[in-house]
Amino acid sequence: MVGKLTKDNGMTCSILATAAGHNPWKSKTECLDDLIKADSGQNIRKEQTAIMSRGDILESVLLNTAITELNLDYGQTDILLPITHTEIPLQGSLDGLCYAPDGMTIKEDPEKGIYVMNDKKEITISGEGVMECKLTSAYPEDEPPLWRGPMQLQGLMDIKRASYGVLVVCYQSIHWRYFIYPRHEAMVAQIHELVLDMDRRIKEKDYFPPESTKDAAIVHSAPNEDHIDLNEEALDHIDLYNSAKKAIKGWQDIKDKAQVDLMTILGDNTTGSIAVDSGLTKTTYVVKWGMRTVKPKPSKIVPEEPGYTVRSNSISIKEITDEL
Numbered sequence: 001m002v003g004k005l006t007k008d009n010g011m012t013c014s015i016l017a018t019a020a021g022h023n024p025w026k027s028k029t030e031c032l033d034d035l036i037k038a039d040s041g042q043n044i045r046k047e048q049t050a051i052m053s054r055g056d057i058l059e060s061v062l063l064n065t066a067i068t069e070l071n072l073d074y075g076q077t078d079i080l081l082p083i084t085h086t087e088i089p090l091q092g093s094l095d096g097l098c099y100a101p102d103g104m105t106i107k108e109d110p111e112k113g114i115y116v117m118n119d120k121k122e123i124t125i126s127g128e129g130v131m132e133c134k135l136t137s138a139y140p141e142d143e144p145p146l147w148r149g150p151m152q153l154q155g156l157m158d159i160k161r162a163s164y165g166v167l168v169v170c171y172q173s174i175h176w177r178y179f180i181y182p183r184h185e186a187m188v189a190q191i192h193e194l195v196l197d198m199d200r201r202i203k204e205k206d207y208f209p210p211e212s213t214k215d216a217a218i219v220h221s222a223p224n225e226d227h228i229d230l231n232e233e234a235l236d237h238i239d240l241y242n243s244a245k246k247a248i249k250g251w252q253d254i255k256d257k258a259q260v261d262l263m264t265i266l267g268d269n270t271t272g273s274i275a276v277d278s279g280l281t282k283t284t285y286v287v288k289w290g291m292r293t294v295k296p297k298p299s300k301i302v303p304e305e306p307g308y309t310v311r312s313n314s315i316s317i318k319e320i321t322d323e324l
Helices: 013-019 028-039 050-069 150-160 185-204 213-219 233-266
Strands: 074-076 090-092 096-107 114-116 122-136 164-171 175-182 271-277 282-288
Touching (some): 013 185, 050 122, 050 175, 096 114, 122 150
Parallel strands (some): 114 175
Antiparallel strands (some): 096 122
16 A cells, blocks of 8 residues: 555544554544544645655565465555445555465464464464554564554454454564454454444544543634633642642652752762662662763754644643632
């Protein structure tokens, strides 16, 4: 697959894990906000980075190598059209399709980078299967998180009515692993429920309750200038906010003072150590106060950026005390 082939204003397999709240870098509210903006006609697409474009180039190499090393019959990696579910509003972009002879059994073999994602650690496959490819700088793992392809793969399998899928992950450019998944009916049912719910939320502009300050700024992005009287519940949150703010400042001051004292002890030395023997273990603390180098930077002209106004991601609390 080259670039994004699916629609921007509806659910696609690539965002299933994000919409379900499994993506550590993007919340489901941010995901929904993108879909709502696209549905209103806004362009939410971002220019493809060099890393992304090079990933597209490597996809066919990785997928075709997987087809050969897994002894599959053949595959297809030049798919340029999206696929659409016949029962729910879900689209997908296939990185590849593969084909297995009837009754072919694949057993897990970590030494060869082959992982079978079921309890038996072996799987019997036949016919057409879907393929998904991921490239990452992360360390190799025995089970990819849902946002690194497994949930996307299940969505693609459901659209194609395939009984198996192959997730190819290239870690740190040199570690290739093949994860073979059977169709997971429970996850497919979750996907159906999720897609229908997201489709409704897009149409009704019904946001999730915010789970972060960034979410809150998205949900309430168009403020008015009205002033309201807060309810008593707000006092609990104000107390917690103020207490946490004071505690953070207090501990930051303690940390800064401890750092200054350690610097004073080190003096002109760059490292120092002290060992503590508890009788059962020995712990050595190594304190380092080194140098940092700031490389010269050539002067550059910063291009003009248009200004804009958005809701802030933080609040401020001003305490006013009047004598009674």
